[in-house]
Amino acid sequence: MKRNKEFAVTNLFWPGLFVFALLVAALASNFSLFKSMGARGFEAIPTPAPPIQMSAGAAPAAGAAAADPAAVQSGVNQVLARVLPSVVSITRSGPGGGRRGAGGVTYLAPSGGPSESTGSGVIVDARGYVLTTFQTVGRASVAKVSMLAGTQREYLADVVGVDAGSDLALLKIRSSRVFTAAVLGDSDRCQVGDIIFAVGNPFGFNGTVTMGIVSSNDRKINIGGIRYPDLIQTDAAVNEGNDGGPLVNINGEVIGINMACLMPDHKYSGIGFAAPINSAADLLAGQAP
Structure with a gap:
């Protein structure tokens, strides 16, 4: 089957401003949510969701020095509002x-x-x-x-x-x-540094959302004698109960399924792993009538 390929406290202003602008640019670009799933044999949602509305005015270019916090917050909220159901x-x-x-x-x-x-x-x-x-x-x-x-x-x-x-x-x-x-994305297009959200029910806290970035898109991990060659590594917090929950990109597309974390000496490390969504293609295609 095909498998597809972690903030300093000081000087937060400028790095934060850069990430802020980058996030706005990504959110304001082209939200191609709810695209057809026909290629995998699954039905699309009957009623397409309306496009995400950002604040009035032109969207800032990537790397711009100014960003509208309200636009960032609104975009993130709308992405999660679509995924959580x-x-x-x-x-x-x-x-x-x-x-x-x-x-x-x-x-x-x-x-x-x-x-x-x-x-x-x-x-x-x-x-x-x-x-x-x-x-x-x-x-x-x-x-x-x-x-x-x-x-x-x-x-x-x-x-x-x-x-x-x-x-x-x-x-x-x-x-x-x-x-x-949910809309399934293309994990082959996942890049290191991409902003992502992990959604699930850790310790029974239903609908928990954590945020991070893609730390690696081809991490090779051996768990219990099973070798996983192309896991997505992320710093978004995942814990027991997150297993099976989606890893979602800034477009609201599922790019991975959360499955494991690094716990040396039973201590939380902030390193999690997800199975790339493309590795589920055969499983999905085989079950769709």
Whole structure:
């Protein structure tokens, strides 16, 4: 299967100003959200979302010395408002995926832990297909999926596909309703320094959002004897319960699925890892009718 390739306290003003301007430029450029998913066999959301509206006036050029804080905040809020309705909480019974982390790198899902644990997932198709990690569902065939937005209803979902080698799994919610699906990006276009958001349910805090950058787009990691050649490394905080949640770029597109973090001597390091979304292409295509 194809797999795709961490602030000093002093002098914050100028670096901060640069990042601010860069963020505005990215947000004000071309938000091509909600593009067709037909190439992967999945249905697009029935009603396209309106384009993000930035503040009046021309958008500043990249690297410009001035930035409008309100425009930055508005753009970020709108991106997250579109993603959050697609993020779910997943509860499964029975042991996890069965593999334990080694060398300080640990799965975000407790492997072989409690009889019931909760992770995250993201709806990738309006018909109720949910992408998560293999560690989140483990060897279970059925899991509970809870919506984090709207009615916050709980559904049963069947595990319809697993790729243990990529630590990915696909679920199908038992419902005929139309769900809000996230837009999948192209992780091959992910670059070091890209601003990203990690969304999930760490320690049961539903709908938690953290922000960071892409630290590496081709990190080679060995976890429990499984070699992952092209993981996305990020400094966005991810913890137990974030497993299976989306890693989202500044355009609101899912570019990765959060799966692991570095915990040397059980200490938080600020280094997380996500499976690139392109590595899920075969799994998604194989399940779409």
